[in-house]
Amino acid sequence: MSPVPKVRLSGGLEICRVLNGMWQVSGAHGEVDKARAVETMQAYVDAGLTSFDMADIYGPAEEIFGQFNSRLKSKPSGDAVPAVQGLTKYVPRAGPMDRKVVEKALQRSMTRMQVDSLDCVQFHWWDYSDKRYLDALGHLSDLQQEGLIRELALTNFDTQRLEEITNRGISISSNQVQYSVIDQRPAMKMEQFCLANNIQLLTYGTLAGGLLSERYLGKAEPTSRAELCTASLSKYKNMVDTWGGWSLFQDLLITLETVAKRHDCSLASVAMRYVLDRPAVGGVIVGCRLGVAGAGQHISDSLQSCSADLKLTAEDLSAIEAVTRRSRDLMVVIGDCGDEYRR
Template sequence: MSRVPTVRLAGGLEVCRVLNGMWQVSGAHGAVDATKAVEAMQVYVDAGLTTFDMADIYGPAEEIFGRFNSQCKSSGKDAAVQSLTKYVPRPEPMNRKVVEKALCRSMSRMQVDRLDCVQFHWWDYKDKRYLDALGHLSDLQQEGLIQELSLTNFDTQRLEEITSRGIRISSNQVQYSLIDQRPAAKMEKFCLANNIQLLTYGTLAGGLLSERYLGKAEPHSRAELYTASLSKYKNMINSWGGWSLFQDLLVALETSARRHDCSVASVATRYVLDRPAVGVVIVGCRLGVAGAGQHISDSLRSCSPDLKLTAEDRATIAAVTQRSRDLMALIGDCGDEYRN
């Protein structure tokens, strides 16, 4: 098994610096064979990528992890995997009973005795019941039901509000890539000062940040943008600066990739891994479909200590990204795209 670099969160949980993202089994990326998905999970674990990221709203993701976990136990294997899930409630009174019931449902699906990490998401900041929910989650953490209490897509203002109430937050999962560098504007500084790790998604723009799209015509149709990820991040590219500028970025990345004998994806991932406050990059896994696991070698290369981007690499990349639009001004802080 390869030794994949890890990072320790505030509550002591040690996770891989590249996480296996399970949004792709939610149904928004096409049909998934659960049995094949479970088999594919073992391939990732065998490669040393032992940390999985899921959510209670990602279709069968928690159940698929539970099946994998159960098989490992029944076979006598100690899988030594880490499982991060998200709690994404609908707006309703956030009393302890509601919160605890949701966590117990996730535990049952995942077939675990306690939750390694719960990442809380809330849709509407005007509805202040998110503070009630976090209070109960903090209590349940103190009682041992949760190891790490984290957030998903919260902005810097709310992050400050929550921590000022004495609630210890281990991480915040946000979009961060060469396309979307909003966390650098405000959030990184706050996270560094408060021992909060950034868990980043969208780092490969759903696969668009790869050689596959270098020199290619701009995709528009549903047949070309055939997954929820491709459609989502193509829209982000449109906001950022458009397809022509994106092609310039791919050229810059390919130049660095050739210099380091790696892929465009590895360079794009390494760039984000090197950012202040970033603990982890989440790479989506199309578990249970043909070709699942093909990017494992790219993930391993991206977090290898042998891959070190140079000042020349960064200058070449910056020469392109500095020509883009200011997404902080256009969209707002991290997560605001889900609330505007």
């Protein structure tokens, strides 16, 4: 398999175009064996998938990354140590956003991740009517100038606020948003602004928690908590319902499977590639249930999704579009990127 393609963020950090998502070790997706999670990270790195996405609110995610990181660094000198990239998020509760508060939060992430500076901090804010997000971003920008942060980024900000922040002279590397064959809201406004301002989109929900895979093709609608057993499955099942419902979703899976067969790859690889090919998309984040049985089983699909051998054709794209155009307009029903967190 050829090397995993990379993208360079505006601050110079190179990350893989497919990133490993660590929300799945937060505890909301099944019990996590931390030691096993640390072990499993090695399989991803060995495959060339060296970029990990986490957050200060994802339970032990930063600590698991830290343990893995320190293990890598303690390898005997002479052993080639692959570079890993740790992208975290700063998700503060509402409150004063003075420099001390922001610095303390970053310090906590650095301690947990066992690093002296942060590769990338993606800032989230819950309530736009509370303008203290601008205070926080001002301090984050200063701390970036001082070398504590390499890339200053956002998550779940809409186009209007992204423009407001950029107009204040704060340089943003990326915005992490939901983007999938189902949820194509970023294509409406966000994408154009990002392209014009050298901002990369890092996407989540691209596999809808695993719903966008052969596993759900031809299956009856999952409704019970036992069937929707991870936070991710339940979140994106709601999204499917809002988008157009299970029957339309089955039509989409059938189409994606037809495309996948044409390219001799998995349905999930097609779903990832579809988003990877969108303008402004720097990378797709795939959730990894690192500490549970079977972790690592999806690595080959992730590699295939970004391989130069997989090229979606105009015929593939128009077949997909013939289904997605029958869905509801999520910009109208939900709003721009991230609005689902602010209703």
